[in-house]
Amino acid sequence: MTGTSLDTQEIDAPNSRPADEMLGEPLRAAPSLHDGLVAALRDYIVEGNLADGARIPERLLCEKFGISRTPLREALKVLAAEGLIDLLPNRGARVRAFSDEDLRELFDVMGGLEALAGRLACERISDEEITEIEQVHHEMYRFYLRRDMHGYFQRNQEIHRLIVEAAGNATLNATYASFAGRIRRVRYAANLDKERDRWGEAMREHEAILDALRRRAGSELSDIMFQHLRNKRKAAQHQSDAQTSERSAPS
Amino acid sequence: MTGTSLDTQEIDAPNSRPADEMLGEPLRAAPSLHDGLVAALRDYIVEGNLADGARIPERLLCEKFGISRTPLREALKVLAAEGLIDLLPNRGARVRAFSDEDLRELFDVMGGLEALAGRLACERISDEEITEIEQVHHEMYRFYLRRDMHGYFQRNQEIHRLIVEAAGNATLNATYASFAGRIRRVRYAANLDKERDRWGEAMREHEAILDALRRRAGSELSDIMFQHLRNKRKAAQHQSDAQTSERSAPS
DNA sequence: AAGCTAAAAAATGAATGCAAAAACTGCGAA
């Protein structure tokens, strides 16, 4: 599977916003430069193509992406700043291995960001947006009844994304996306088939979220969102523990 | 003043943690590489040496820091990822100009992070840590009585920093620091001499913060912290407006 | 003189080259 080399093509593609300055736009963030490479590399790592503490061979990636070392190194620096990889002086880049403590922290920060999103969303969300979220919620509920994990998770994510968007804060949105990216690598593995008990609980929590949102009870929603993430974390942790003990004691 | 060239010396200096891997440490974030350059550049920009939307001349900075373009460009990429500068394809880097909307967003995100910090702090803070914060609070109060703005602000910042630290979440801490850095450039200018009315209010809010902290009322403290930042934002905004109208109508 | 076009100059993005640092290899000693 050398599909990655194709991605390189796509990198240059979205270069298409030349009229920005005409519009009085104060020329915001780089519309798109070869840092599309950053996105490509990020995906490459997030998708788990590289083992956890694995060394990242510049050479190999250069070939894979068809570029020279200079832009690749720039991308690595950015990814390191994002916390996705570790950069060791004279010793190259490694995929960052998240410890349990790191995950605990990440979940809490995500919880804090979602709590904020909920609070802000209550201040400005429109009835239409709420209706949209409710629809996705009902879709999710159907997947829940069918025990369709994949669909369920997808709607779940969607709801959280919609709430963050409803907050109407681009900075928050970007930050949230960044953290979500960091966790995704883990969540990939932790897509609990077991812990189905959590499902019902999560559904109830989501109903509480919708309720608070409808009432525009910002501070209350903030609490619920944080607790929701806390519970998510506990479930993930529980599952992680289970996996570990499975490995150490394979009957 | 060409003192900046001296900074280049200091950059390489703190390279002194070679025994890390011996200690079973999983080799965390780059202990220190020439990305000290990133820190130097960040400071250089934050301190306001470059005008707001000003173009950042690679050439000039290379000379200033005594390095070639390659490492400088790497640093610029990182700073762009942090949101401190804008990178425009083929058109170089510019100091990012924060719009009022950007500031509004930044303040809210800071508020969200501090709300989270307060919540987490309530879960784990020790009586000793609370005592420490109380002490700084009393110092701050003395500066308040003396109308010593500088001392007051310093303690104020210190208290917020202590609360974030008390949260015991390194990820949160790093994120908070990053955002604080982004705002610092603005706060530099917005060090309101006027708006003294805000002082008393802020003092009262800080007392409420301490009270909630003592009672370990996480959710409540979370609310207070967010509102505290909201009020701060409003004060800053008000002042910014005042300055603007002053400029446009200088009677 | 104002406006437009074209050439020159400068700056950017990326590739290559080179010195220094790490990792690896094979050999010999305990």
Add this chain to the structure above:
DNA sequence: TTCGCAGTTTTTGCATTCATTTTTTAGCTT
């Protein structure tokens, strides 16, 4: 066999170089 060590190979970090793109400048037309 295991450990240590010198020599080789690989990799990293940075400087330099090259091709484009942008910006500036000069000249020409109206």
